[in-house]
Amino acid sequence: AMNIFAAKDIQLGSVKSAIRLLTNKTFIASAKQQLALESKKSVIADATTNLDVTANQIDASAKQDLTLKAGRSHRSVIQSDINLKADNNLTITAPAGSQLIQ
Numbered sequence: 191a192m193n194i195f196a197a198k199d200i201q202l203g204s205v206k207s208a209i210r211l212l213t214n215k216t217f218i219a220s221a222k223q224q225l226a227l228e229s230k231k232s233v234i235a236d237a238t239t240n241l242d243v244t245a246n247q248i249d250a251s252a253k254q255d256l257t258l259k260a261g262r263s264h265r266s267v268i269q270s271d272i273n274l275k276a277d278n279n280l281t282i283t284a285p286a287g288s289q290l291i292q
Contacts, residue, residue: 196221200245204229209252211235217260221245229253237261 194200200221202209208231211217217237219225225245227233232255235241241260250256258264274280 194219196225198222199224199226201226202228204231206230208232208234212237214238216240217242219243219245223247224249227251232256235259239263240265 198221200219201224202211203226207229209227209229211219211234213236215237216239217235218240219235219242221244223245224247225243226249227235228249229252231253233250233252234255234257235243236257236259238261240262241258241264243258243266250258274282
């Protein structure tokens, strides 16, 4: 498992290359205030089983590709707004039996 915790902010950045966060089991990123992933190229968070990201404010941005992938479950809990924006294509896929709840 990969666990990243902060009392206040977590910021991971890359100017020239990609950010890759990979694990064979569970990926957990948790911050009390802000969690930011920024890259000029691509941001990849990949977990074989569970992907769980929690913070008051979560910013994930990339100039090229942004991938959040989990083999078993990805849980996002938003208290107010979620905004998804893409200059070209935006795709959300879920296997049969999965739910997107509003």
